[in-house]
Amino acid sequence: MDQPEKANMDVLISEVGPRDGLQNVSSIMPTAAKKAWIDAAFAAGITEIEVGSFVPAKLLPQLADTNEIVSYARQIKGLTVAALVPNSHGARNAIDAGAHKITLPLSCSESHSKANLRRTHAQVLAEARTIAEMISDLPAGSRPHFEGSLSTAFGCTIEGEVSEGKVATLAEALMEAGCDEVGLADTTGYANPSSVRRLIERIWSSVGKEALTGIHLHNTRGLGLANAYAALEAGLTTFDSSLGGLGGCPFAPGASGNLVTEDLVYMFESMGLSTGIDLERLFAVRRLVQDALVNEDFYGFTPEAGLPLGFTPTTPRPTN
């Protein structure tokens, strides 16, 4: 598939708000507002967005327009359009709509997998094989990137600890099933900087460095940015985050779920790493989405505190 050209960036922020954020709030955002969000985010410099999930509309009415949103986003030249798929049926629809990247979650905790996806590990791996075959049947140049996401990789609210050996075994199984890559996801906010570094090294030793470049972190216990810094130090380069910290699995009032895009971009830019994203424009996206979701809580410190006096971002400010 005609992969969009990547800008000159040190780290890639993959915005998951339109999928992970909207999936976990009660408001249903109008399709036009989603399109405006995607347009504004791209204009701010975000080059990868998970725009929706191919699940039955009756399960997630918030994402019922995913097909239309993927088609719309695909027209934006330079944007990588990602979508979540729960199974091969969803993958078929994602491919037909033209997604550049499709992500299949596999919950490392089998209890969580059964409770959340109603599938055993063996069943999810069978779906992964079916999807990989579906993709390999496509003409070269039109194949989406296929990621297996290792959710609850750092622990589970049903099982508690998930062993690193089990996560590594599942990473190998996903790669053997035909995924292009695996991703680590701290679905429950159980990760800490030490476990992040240790698990990355463990997965790399199982499937190789090129098969794991990204991580999806939550901020449930406030460690989101510390964990992102640990992952950066380990050598990862792709970070999921959500505008305003929307979504994730919030456990309690004040305890946001997802990593906040605004704070994550500020951290990297302040460290001298280019995200390709303009912070002032990103704050404008936040205001736009806040206006469209007036009943939802928005998290993040940097938008409230503002940028430091004399702050010079690493990514040059756009002139247009």
Add this chain to the structure above:
Amino acid sequence: MDQPEKANMDVLISEVGPRDGLQNVSSIMPTAAKKAWIDAAFAAGITEIEVGSFVPAKLLPQLADTNEIVSYARQIKGLTVAALVPNSHGARNAIDAGAHKITLPLSCSESHSKANLRRTHAQVLAEARTIAEMISDLPAGSRPHFEGSLSTAFGCTIEGEVSEGKVATLAEALMEAGCDEVGLADTTGYANPSSVRRLIERIWSSVGKEALTGIHLHNTRGLGLANAYAALEAGLTTFDSSLGGLGGCPFAPGASGNLVTEDLVYMFESMGLSTGIDLERLFAVRRLVQDALVNEDFYGFTPEAGLPLGFTPTTPRPTN
């Protein structure tokens, strides 16, 4: 001075809530409630507390009882009693009250120093020399530990950038004036993980590793824990924080100032580092102080989200 015996800890959490926290909230906490806080914090395993500041009561009525609080805290065997002093007059009072550790702030931004302390660098350094002489005149065994705190070390809301060279020069000047140690303070929340690591290395190369072991971080832009992890990786072992993130220099609603003790302790304990502090008891201290400061905001994610299922702290739970 009969230094309290240190427990077997990997990192030392220095609780600054009773000083830095209470100084920056509008409520005036009754002396009895402060004593109850200190008792409960010590029972939870906190072994160093900055209990007050020796400033004129008319400037900071919240801390008018510092003398009584220091005397009270000094009776707790095993607790290091720290106090802030703005000048040699305050240091005299701190010494007379029996503080184990006295901290003199020197703002690296001279504009901030003049605006906040109404003193030039030269004047603060002269105070440091006077305090050091005062301490050296005391009988051996009764001398408090004297720290010079390099505030606005990562930038200033008046001057903007503060050069690392200037901070290093001031660190040298404080050590030459007779301080036992210097500390880094991110008064304005301008630090990031890279600047933290870089400045620590810079100060070490100027004054030696033993002269800088601690850091005071704020969470203004959400980077507090990431910065603490960076400082830990660099090799620092002492971390200031405030219960519930009370105080600091909050810039806006929702943007807490100080690093939250509860989240910091959780991060270290989850990483396999012993803080000597029991998290469940620390949450009880939080509830105690919340009940005594009903009009103040308390920050922190871990107390809201709770500990992960099956979480085993590094510090063994107390049996008594």
